[in-house]
Amino acid sequence: MPDLHAAALDHAFVIRAPDPLAGVISEALAAMLTRSEPAGDASQIEIRPAADGRWVMRVDRDESRPMMPARTVAHLLEHLNARAADSLVREVPLHAAAVAHPAGGVVALAGSSGSGKSTLGAASVLAGWGFVAEEVAAVRVDDRSVRPFHRPIGLRAGGAAAIGVPVPTEEWFDEVYPWPVPADSRRTTGTLAGIALVSRTDGEPTVDEVRPARALVELVEHTVVPSEDRIVPVFRRLDELIRSVPVVRLAVAGPATAVRQLDELVSGWRS
Numbered sequence: 469m470p471d472l473h474a475a476a477l478d479h480a481f482v483i484r485a486p487d488p489l490a491g492v493i494s495e496a497l498a499a500m501l502t503r504s505e506p507a508g509d510a511s512q513i514e515i516r517p518a519a520d521g522r523w524v525m526r527v528d529r530d531e532s533r534p535m536m537p538a539r540t541v542a543h544l545l546e547h548l549n550a551r552a553a554d555s556l557v558r559e560v561p562l563h564a565a566a567v568a569h570p571a572g573g574v575v576a577l578a579g580s581s582g583s584g585k586s587t588l589g590a591a592s593v594l595a596g597w598g599f600v601a602e603e604v605a606a607v608r609v610d611d612r613s614v615r616p617f618h619r620p621i622g623l624r625a626g627g628a629a630a631i632g633v634p635v636p637t638e639e640w641f642d643e644v645y646p647w648p649v650p651a652d653s654r655r656t657t658g659t660l661a662g663i664a665l666v667s668r669t670d671g672e673p674t675v676d677e678v679r680p681a682r683a684l685v686e687l688v689e690h691t692v693v694p695s696e697d698r699i700v701p702v703f704r705r706l707d708e709l710i711r712s713v714p715v716v717r718l719a720v721a722g723p724a725t726a727v728r729q730l731d732e733l734v735s736g737w738r739s
Contacts, residue, residue: 470490471483471484472490472493472497473501473502473503473504473505474497474500474501474502474548475502476500476548476551476555476617477553477555477556477606477615477617478552478555479510479552479554479555480509480510480511481510481548481551482512483497483514483515484513485514485515486515486516486517489537489540489640492541492638492640493541493544496541496620496646496648497648498648499619499620499649499651499654500618500619511527512526512528513527513544514526515540519534520534521536521537522534522535522536523535525540525543525547527547536642537638537639537640537642538639538640538641538643538644540640541640541643541644542622542644545603545620545646548619549604549619549692550692552604552619553604553606553692556606558608559608559615559705560607560609560702560705560706560709561604561605561606561691561702562576562578562604562606562663562687562691562692563578563603563604564576564577564579564601564603564605564663565586565589565601565605565621566589566600566602566605566614566658566660567593567597567598567599568597568599568600568655568658569598569735570596570597571738572659573658573661573737573738574600574659574661575661575663575664575733575734576605576607576614576662577589577718578605578663578664578666578690579667579690580690583667583668584627584666584667584668584726586621586622586627587623587630587631587723588666588720588726588727588730589621590623590628590631591723591727592727592730593621594631594633595727597730598654599621599654599655600658601616601617601618602617602618602620603619604617604692607660607709609708611659612659612660612712612713613657613660614659614660618654619646620646620647621646621647622644622646622647623635623644624643625645627723628645628647630722633645633647660709660713661713661714661734661738662714662715662733662734663683663713663714663715663716664716665683665687665717666718666720667720668719668720668721669719669720669721670721671719672721673719673720674718674719675716675717675719675733676716676717677714677715677717680711683710684710687710688703688706691706714737718730718733
């Protein structure tokens, strides 16, 4: 089994899997792979086949139950998210995508699973926005800088079809397709202009301001804090952040309309 060395924010991984899964992981995590072996502590991840076409993932000493191929890929991505968020010391780990407006300014797209934030993030990138982060937007409070986290954007079949991203037919992607964003769309720096709480609507798309107290209540649910001893300091920083940037509720009806909404929103924040 070939070893893949990867970094997710401040956490390092050594991933070992047989082909063809090693090839799937290597392509999906292309932007996170490193050429040198990690220094210091690194999670040791081994994925191996089990019975009946299922796979088992072992992380250090913890081993998962046998999973179908698509769940295996999704589980790996979820683990990378959690460890990336837990590695942060000074930043607020928002459960959000982050994209950069072509003229400057980053917007964090927060929302629950299925809200459309990843689809909107990918649609924005295809429209010429910069890709800053997926799933974990690490924001420093003092200067509002957003660290890059270039893990693949997780697209479900419906979202991928809506924005014209072809999904390979392999069974690895039946649950989520980890779309590797092209290198020329990735951004390594950016300053947070605001936060959008994304939801879907069958009616007219809307943008509504969310007051700080309400924004704090909602964004607590969209902040990744795996360690209990980190909850208080992270939420203090979150409160500071919310008071320094606008927060809106963005009800989107479709990717194309939503990208136009974002453009108008960030342009207004920048003016």
